Amino acid sequence: MIVELGHFALILACLVAVLQSTIPLIGAHKRWPGWMAMAEPAAVAQLLLTAAAFAALTHAFVTSDFSVRLVVLNSHTDKPMLYKVTGVWGNHEGSMLLWVLIVALFGAAVAWFGTNLPPTLKARVLAVQGMIGLAFILFILLTSNPFLRMAVPPFNGQDLNPLLQDPGLAFHPPFLYLGYVGLSMTFSFAVAALIEGRVDAAWGRWVRPWTLAAWVFLTIGIGLGSWWAYYELGWGGFWFWDPVENASFMPWLIAAALLHSAIVVEKREALKSWTILMAIIAFGFSMVGAFITRSGVLTSVHAFATDPERGVFLLAILAVFMIGALTLFAMRAGVMQARGVFSMVSRESALVLNNILLSVAAFVVFVGTIWPLVAEMAFDRKLSVGAPFFNAAFSPFMLALGLVLPIGAMLPWKRARLGRIMRALMPALVLALAIGALAWAMQSGRSALGPVGLFLAAWLIMGAGIDLWSRTGRGQGRLARLTRLPRADWGKAVAHAGLGVTMAGVAAMMAWQQEDIRVMRTGDEVTLAGHTIRLDEVHEIEGPNYLSTTATFTLSRGGRVLGQMHPEKRVYPVAAMPTTEAALDNGFLRDIYIALGDRQEGGGWAVRSYYKPLANWIWGGSILMALGGFLSLSDRRFRVAAGARRQVQGVPAE
Amino acid sequence: MRRLILALCVIAAPALAVQPDEILDDPALEARAREISAGLRCLVCRNESIDDSNAQLARDLRLLVRERLVAGDTNEETVDYIVARYGEYVLLRPTTRGANLLLWLAGPLMLGAGLIVAGAYLRRRAEAPEPETARLSAQEEARLRELMRE
Numbered sequence: 001m002i003v004e005l006g007h008f009a010l011i012l013a014c015l016v017a018v019l020q021s022t023i024p025l026i027g028a029h030k031r032w033p034g035w036m037a038m039a040e041p042a043a044v045a046q047l048l049l050t051a052a053a054f055a056a057l058t059h060a061f062v063t064s065d066f067s068v069r070l071v072v073l074n075s076h077t078d079k080p081m082l083y084k085v086t087g088v089w090g091n092h093e094g095s096m097l098l099w100v101l102i103v104a105l106f107g108a109a110v111a112w113f114g115t116n117l118p119p120t121l122k123a124r125v126l127a128v129q130g131m132i133g134l135a136f137i138l139f140i141l142l143t144s145n146p147f148l149r150m151a152v153p154p155f156n157g158q159d160l161n162p163l164l165q166d167p168g169l170a171f172h173p174p175f176l177y178l179g180y181v182g183l184s185m186t187f188s189f190a191v192a193a194l195i196e197g198r199v200d201a202a203w204g205r206w207v208r209p210w211t212l213a214a215w216v217f218l219t220i221g222i223g224l225g226s227w228w229a230y231y232e233l234g235w236g237g238f239w240f241w242d243p244v245e246n247a248s249f250m251p252w253l254i255a256a257a258l259l260h261s262a263i264v265v266e267k268r269e270a271l272k273s274w275t276i277l278m279a280i281i282a283f284g285f286s287m288v289g290a291f292i293t294r295s296g297v298l299t300s301v302h303a304f305a306t307d308p309e310r311g312v313f314l315l316a317i318l319a320v321f322m323i324g325a326l327t328l329f330a331m332r333a334g335v336m337q338a339r340g341v342f343s344m345v346s347r348e349s350a351l352v353l354n355n356i357l358l359s360v361a362a363f364v365v366f367v368g369t370i371w372p373l374v375a376e377m378a379f380d381r382k383l384s385v386g387a388p389f390f391n392a393a394f395s396p397f398m399l400a401l402g403l404v405l406p407i408g409a410m411l412p413w414k415r416a417r418l419g420r421i422m423r424a425l426m427p428a429l430v431l432a433l434a435i436g437a438l439a440w441a442m443q444s445g446r447s448a449l450g451p452v453g454l455f456l457a458a459w460l461i462m463g464a465g466i467d468l469w470s471r472t473g474r475g476q477g478r479l480a481r482l483t484r485l486p487r488a489d490w491g492k493a494v495a496h497a498g499l500g501v502t503m504a505g506v507a508a509m510m511a512w513q514q515e516d517i518r519v520m521r522t523g524d525e526v527t528l529a530g531h532t533i534r535l536d537e538v539h540e541i542e543g544p545n546y547l548s549t550t551a552t553f554t555l556s557r558g559g560r561v562l563g564q565m566h567p568e569k570r571v572y573p574v575a576a577m578p579t580t581e582a583a584l585d586n587g588f589l590r591d592i593y594i595a596l597g598d599r600q601e602g603g604g605w606a607v608r609s610y611y612k613p614l615a616n617w618i619w620g621g622s623i624l625m626a627l628g629g630f631l632s633l634s635d636r637r638f639r640v641a642a643g644a645r646r647q648v649q650g651v652p653a654e
Numbered sequence: 655m656r657r658l659i660l661a662l663c664v665i666a667a668p669a670l671a672v673q674p675d676e677i678l679d680d681p682a683l684e685a686r687a688r689e690i691s692a693g694l695r696c697l698v699c700r701n702e703s704i705d706d707s708n709a710q711l712a713r714d715l716r717l718l719v720r721e722r723l724v725a726g727d728t729n730e731e732t733v734d735y736i737v738a739r740y741g742e743y744v745l746l747r748p749t750t751r752g753a754n755l756l757l758w759l760a761g762p763l764m765l766g767a768g769l770i771v772a773g774a775y776l777r778r779r780a781e782a783p784e785p786e787t788a789r790l791s792a793q794e795e796a797r798l799r800e801l802m803r804e
Contacts, residue, residue: 235671235706242701270779343780352776356768364761371748371757379753384695386703386746393761519674597673606674 003068006056007147010097013049013104014137016042020107020130024123028195036119039126040111046133047108050101054088057097057146061088067153070094070146076159076574078545086170087160092294092310093146095173099290100140102181103133106210110185117206124192125185132184135317143310159574162546168228176221176248180286182214183251186258187283187325190276194328197335199272204265207279209633211262215255216629222248223622234580234595236610238509238618241390246369247289250362254282257358260351268340268348268413273333274355280325285362287318292369343415350408354401361397368393402456402503406463409496410470424470428462443512453507460500464493488635495628502621508614515611521604529611531592532556536564538596538605546570548581551596551605555585567596591615671706673713678720687720690729694719694736695744703746715744 020042027035060068061084064077074091075084083090089098107129114122140146163169189207193199225245230238239245258278264271291314342348368385375381406428410421422429436455443450471485472478516528520535527533536552553565565583572579585592590613597606672691678684688705694715696707704712704719715736722732736744748754 237706240701338779338782341779341782342776344776348779349776352772356765356772360761360764360768363764367757367760375753381753382741382743383748383754384701384743384746385748385757386693386695386701388693388747389757392747393758397761397765517672517674517677600674 002056002059003065003147003149006053006060007145009049009052009056010100010137010141010147013046013053013100014134014141016046016049017130017134017137020046021127021134023127024130025127025195028120028123028127031120033119036123039123039130042130043104043107043111043126046130047101047104050097050104050133050137054097054101057094058085058088061085064157066155066157067149069148069150072150072154072157074160075157076545077156078574079160079165080544082167082170083160083165086164089173089177090160090164090170093140093144095177096136096140096144097146098174099177099181100133100136102177103129103136103184106181106185107133114206121192121196121203124195125188128188128191129184132188132321135321139310139313139317143313156574159545159572162570162572162575162577162579163232165572166228166232168224168232172221172224172228174221175217175224179214179216179218179221179255180248180251180289182210182217183255183279183283183286185210186214186255186279187321190279191325191328194276194325194332197332199265199276199336201266201269204262204267204275208259208262208266211255211259211279211282212629212633215252215259216626216633218248218252218255219622219626219629222252223619223626226622227619230615231582231584231593232579234582235608236513236582236591236593236595236612236615238615239506241368241387243292243369244289246365247285247292250365250369251282251285251289253358253362253365254278254285257355257362258282260354260358264340264348264351268342270338270340270342270348271352271355272336272338273329276329276336278355278359280322280329284318284322285366287314287321288366290314291318340414342413345411345416345418347408347411347413347416350404350411353404354408357397357401357404361394361401364393364397365390398503399452399456402460402500405496405499406459406467409463409492410467425463425466428459428466431462432456432458447511449507450511453503453511457500457504457507460503461497464497464500467496468493486635488632491628491630491632491635493628494631495625498621498624498626498628500621501617501624505614505617505619505621509612509618512613513610516609518607519600519602519604520607524604526607526609528592528609529590530557531562531611533565533592533594533609535605535607541568543570545574546572549596551594551607553583553594555592565592565594567594569596569598586616588616589614671704671708671712672716676713676716676720678724683720683723686729687716687723690719690723690732691716693746694733695746697740697744 020039023035024039024042027033027038057070059065060071061075062081064071064075064084066072070091070093074087074094079087087094089095107126110117110122110125110129114125117125186207189203189210193203222245225248226238229240230236258275261271261275261278265275291311294310294314340348368389371385372383375383406425407418407421410424411418432455435458436451439454440448440451468482468485468489469478471489472481514529516526518526520526522535522537525532525534532555534554534556536554538549538551541548541550547570549569550566551568553567555562555565563585565585567583568581570579570581571577580595582593582595584594590611593610593612593615595608597608599605672688678687691705692703694704696702696704696709696712696715698709698711699707702712704715718736719732722735727735733745742749748757750758
């Protein structure tokens with residue numbers, strides 16, 4: 001009964017979405033306040049209805065209702081409660097429902113918090129958001145209904161993929177979706193502004209928080225996914241340039257570009273058409289991501305529920321929204337004239353360069369991702385594009401970005417003198433070069449990757465520090481002023497430093513990782529980068545819904561015991577799947593990583609151990625980037641001054 | 655059973671890819687083998703190198719690579735030997751031959767185009783006349799007057 005109510009709520013949400021995407025649009029065109037005002041209750045109703053549908057599905061999972069097909073396929077009574085709940089979105093149908101819920105959530109958020117928006121713009125934004133919701137609700141109802149019942153309910157379910165039964169992965173999709181779908185908000189704002197025919201500084205200010213929020217969520221989501229891959233997949237890889245990873249990485253890059261170009265729109269009334277284009281493309285990439293994951297066109301490590309019919313439907317959604325938005329864009333290009341004037345050397349130019357580097361980097365990832373498809377269809381060649389290509393073709397853009405970032409971040413608006421900035425940054429440059437040289441000297445005959453990475457990291461982190469310090473003015477009390485700087489300044493510095501921290505981690509891990517593979521019997525010892533690892537014992541343990549072979553290792557350094565490590569091999573009997581649970585000894589400067597392999601015929605166990613320098617910096621940097629975004633979001637300037645235009649429109653001529 | 659096989663080669667790759675018994679005694683040769691196998695695709699897997707994969711076929715390929723190296727082949731000869739048998743699909747780093755040139759040049763070309771367009775835009779912006787500041791609508795003028803009175 002509850003399941004049918006959920007299904008019914010989703011159908012109602014679909015009908016509400018039809019109203020939401022038409023009535024306010026007509027109202028805004030004809031200036032009928034009543035019709036425009038319809039947008040807000042519709043957005044809230046859509047949220048309530050999709051939330052009811054989602055709650056109904058969650059209820060089915062929590063109570064293990066095996067008359068529902070989706071629950072049978074993805075749950076089991078023995079599964080811990082946490083994974084019963086996360087199992088709701090650990091599959092195609094449920095995750096689409098989560099997607100739709102988040103679309104509605106963002107729509108309702110605009111209805112609630114967008115009180116400073118002019119009524120016509122608000123009505124149009126909500127109408128476009130309603131169209132997006134409508135498209136995806138139709139997709140669920142017509143191709144991927146999560147509420148289907150079984151004719152003959154089985155006694156128990158088939159269990160969720162054991163790899164998904166992990167805290168890191170359980171919360172990876174919701175964050176990722178908050179990011180993907182958050183970009184639908186910027187898309188709606190862009191399309192609404194195009195319909196309105198007005199893109200100005202105020203628009204830049206309104207759209208920026210949504211972009212920032214989406215980018216922060218994407219950062220967290222990608223970080224979680226990468227962290228999960230690191231400890232779960234058993235060899236400590238953190239990024240595979242897999243099509244699905246790329247699908248999340250492209251919107252992230254474009255959102256980062258959009259974030260910066262919207263600043264130029266807001267402060268200087270330039271780059272308007274570019275920013276609108278980025279806003280459209282960012283959501284386009286989000287939908288490309290959904291298409292890649294769910295169509296099976298590009299085989300990947302974690303494509304799930306691939307189905308051609310769904311793929312075609314998603315492609316149709318993508319085509320309709322992109323062609324519609326881009327046609328509108330072409331028609332309205334004339335109204336988006338830049339007004340700000342600035343010289344070649346200025347903050348504006350630096351942000352243009354930032355946008356070129358980020359968007360071309362995203363383009364490289366895009367071309368590399370779809371190239372196997374293009375090569376097969378157009379040139380009849382079956383080929384692969386893997387990590388070596390991306391490392392070679394993508395990294396130079398990040399290198400260039402890292403090099404110019406600290407300089408660009410300090411340039412003043414309109415007109416700047418490079419010499420002054422360079423003098424201020426000189427200590428950071430010298431120290432960073434020294435750190436790079438030291439790293440170069442300490443390693444012998446290996447690639448330049450490590451030293452260059454550390455140089456960039458030091459340059460970015462210290463550059464961010466100098467930027468912040470330079471804002472405190474001169475004379476007495478600089479420290480006190482530092483704490484009173486706007487949160488946006490802090491956010492910028494923290495996020496930029498976070499990028500440096502991540503770069504250091506990636507470079508160090510790729511350049512200086514050490515590995516040892518061998519057969520170990522109990523009592524055997526391995527020495528790895530100054531650490532001693534001893535295998536003490538191996539025994540069998542029974543978990544709630546799995547069987548585990550757990551080893552005990554003792555990690556020591558210079559005779560001092562640092563701790564015990566317990567890598568496991570698990571078998572999930574219901575899903576008939578083995579997984580590895582690697583053991584990690586986390587440190588600030590290094591991780592020690594042990595994965596337990598198979599029992600060998602001649603006795604003993606295959607053991608893989610790794611020394612991973614600066615591993616945690618990768619995710620530490622991601623956390624810093626997300627934190628920087630949050631700090632900027634909480635800046636009072638977003639809230640206080642954002643109402644400027646509405647008052648203008650609300651005041652009657654005296 | 656199908657799920658198990660998939661699990662074994664596709665995602666799970668339980669722990670060990672390179673097995674202890676595969677490792678060559680000569681560390682220099684082994685390092686070369688690792689370098690080569692990181693660039694070769696496991697054919698039955700999704701987007702994994704044979705160095706990372708746990709599939710049986712990946713193991714066979716790893717052993718083949720080592721066999722060729724021990725027989726005295728250079729890195730290029732070893733890779734060519736495998737490409738000759740399995741096609742260019744095994745190469746994770748696509749060649750620069752033929753249409754693939756487009757793939758490799760896509761980034762640099764786009765960067766060049768972007769810089770040219772941006773350069774032209776920036777020059778226009780630098781030479782553009784300052785917009786007159788008083789471009790307020792009548793409504794905005796009224797609002798401004800009101801604010802000034804307050």
